[in-house]
Amino acid sequence: MEKIKLKNRDTLDELYLTLKKSKDSDQKNRIRAIIEIKKGKNKKETAKDFAVSQATMIHWVSSYNKGGTDALSMSKGGRLEGNPKWEASIFNELIKEIDKGGYWSVPRMQEWIKEHCKKEIPEQTVWYRLNQLNYSYKSARPHPTQGNKEKQAEFKKRGLFRSWSR
Helix, strand or coil, X not given: CCCCCCCCCCCHHHHHHHHHHCCCHHHHHHHHHXXXXXXXXXXXXXXXXXXXXXXXHHHHHHHHHHHHHHHHCCCCCCCCCCCCCCCHHHHHHHHHHHHCCCCCCHHHHHXXXXXXXXXXXXXXXXXXXXXXXXXXXXXXXXXXXXXXXXHHHHHHHCXXXXXXXX
16 A cells, blocks of 8 residues: 555644535545544555545545645536526527427527527537427438338348247
8 A cells, every 4th residue: 555644734623623514425524534544543444444445545645635625525527617507488489480390400409599599509408408398309210102112022022021029
């Protein structure tokens, strides 16, 4: 196990106070581990008690040494700016257009929104919001009447066509 000594950044009382104030359960767990090490427990035992690897414990100690208890908080991921909130009016207007008829692909919906509302909304968001409004899409399928009857008959004659029902 790598030898990293815990820096004397905070007193036990300060660590307990930070532990009490924290709303991040992952950070609380890491602070508890730092408290145990500060009390004299070795990193190997502490890693075992907290059900983490020794490498993880070294990482926690290293993070604490560099940035204190703030460095022990866990990034929740996602966009730094957060998810934008799109006005419902955008989708309500889009629905009115869709209900007039015609073929509406998601890219076409994005174009319409960009042109009429001056907003660039991701494809997944457009799809998701329309799905929430109980609209579903139909993907293009080849129309059976356009099939070649001679080729279909030949395919069936060769015995390659099998029905899945019994």
